[in-house]
Amino acid sequence: MTQVLSVVSECAPLVKTGGLADVAGALPLALMDHGVRMRTLVPGYPQVIQRTDKAKVILSLPDLFGGDARILAANVGGLDLLILEAAHLYNRAGNIYLAPSGKDWPDNPERFAALCWVAAFIAMNGIDGWRPDILHGHDWQAGLMTEYLTAMGGTGQVGTVMTIHNIAFHGIADPSKLDKLRLNPARFTQDGFEFWGKISALKAGLMAADRLTTVSPTYAEELMTDQFGMGFDGVMRFRRDDLSGILNGIDTDTWNPATDPNIQTYKTPRGKAKATAALRDELGLPQADGPLCVVVSRLTEQKGLDLLLEALPTLLHRGGQLALLGSGSAQLEAAYKEAGKHPNVAVRIGYDEPLSHRMMAGGDAILVPSRFEPCGLTQLYGLRYGTIPCVALTGGLADTVINASPMALASGVATGVQFSPVTVGSLHNALNRLCDLYADSGTWERMQRNAMAQAVDWGPSAARYAALYRDILTKA
Ligand code: ADP
Secondary structure, eight states: EEEEEEEEEBTTTTTSHHHHHHHHHHHHHHHGTTTTEEEEEEEEEHHHOOOOOOOEEEEEEEESSOEEEEEEEEEEEEEEEEEEEEHHHHHOOOSOOOOOSSSBTTHHHHHHHHHHHHHHHHHOBBBBTTTEEEEEEEEEGGGGGHHHHHHHTTTSSSSSEEEEEOOOOOOOEOGGTTTTTTGGGGSSSTEEEEEEEETHHHHHHHHHHHHEESHHHHHHHTTTTTTHHHHOOHHHHTTGGEEEEEEOOOOOTSSOOOOOSSSOOSTTTGGGGHHHHHHHHHHTTTOSSSSSEEEEEESSSSGHHHHHHHHHHHHTTTEEEEEEEEEEEHHHHHHHHHTTTTEEEEEEESHHHHHHHHHHHHEEEEOOSSSOOSSSHHHHHHHHTTOOOEESSSHHHHOOOBBOOOHHHTTTTOOOOEEEEOOOOHHHHHHHHHHHHHHHHHHHHHHHHHHSSOSSSSSSHHHHHHHHHHHHHHHH
């Protein structure tokens, strides 16, 4: 059995701001069938501590980056958790990354450096009678684990994997923090964690981990380009032989239209009509001739939802409707609230998991016009619920949707609509295509059946992660 410690800043169902948490929560369970025991090290935010009242204290760590800390062990919904309880770092109300001002917590470098330091400590000293063979870190918050592992003499003893869920976040800190972050100043170089004169926790992990993965094959290729690499394309090209793209899956029990307790369940595209009627009722939308399009998303520049605002008249003109659930940038929230005044547009600002299920079930189509999208989960939920994805041709959106091209339609394999480049003009064309397809009920139903039949579970990808771990260990 391969023993792996997953090092991550959020993990569903305990604490979630995006897809990273879904992956962190689902992967350990999926790996059980593949000879891997994965434990998960997470920060002890209030929402984590509250959900784990039966946690057992297994180690005390005096003076961890400015205060006392403890490691707790707990099991939540089958997840084998190690929780880093450190009140001075994590016991704060509100967003886990952002202060009430909307800016990063000023001590984010220390908060996640501490997580990495503890990961390395566990790898070197063991805990609870257990030692991992592999440390598997996610995004910049786990990037410094390789530095501490090296400093503790662990090079070659413990394998390391870094997964990039989103390269937009670099984990930057000022070099004046070198000492405070317990980093070796000799490694503050181009070959180490120096990035344009600053410390980058992400770069540390990307340079030093044995293997790198990202969450789709297309994003793996994109990361090596100037357009998508966000300053790391050189690093990614340098590490190309150690990089693989492994698609995310989804939890097909939580996201199952036949059993979902949040919706009027259905097994076939035809059965979906009840869920659509219920969603229209709930959101106060009238009957319509065109498709009811849904969006469930963070409202940020990445997601391209500013483009959707501009292309919205096209959809409405064709008799379509829009229902959006999201939160994020104040500007986009305000603009969508304004758009929501139209009788065929319903906007819900906030984060609402049950409503996201009802939207997924009730929508005819799900729109994901992202400028970049490492994998994307909502198009996968859409496929599972027979809710046709209309997506930008980028990252995981390119890998998971089969565009309704004339050829794909002729051979009956299409599952959605893709558009490129990510501009208002091509989104406008995509919405027109979507409406044309919707108007042809035979074709639409065929696409829905294909979508619902597509495998979106974790099985194949969990097998690939397990093989990756084994590969590292045989080469060690
Ligand atoms: P990202 O990680 O970039 O936000 P993903 O598509 O990978 O994008 O994952 C987003 C996850 O967060 C999905 O599970 C989606 O359903 C969920 N989500 C996003 N916004 C909301 C919201 N307002 N309410 C409920 N769930 C949301």
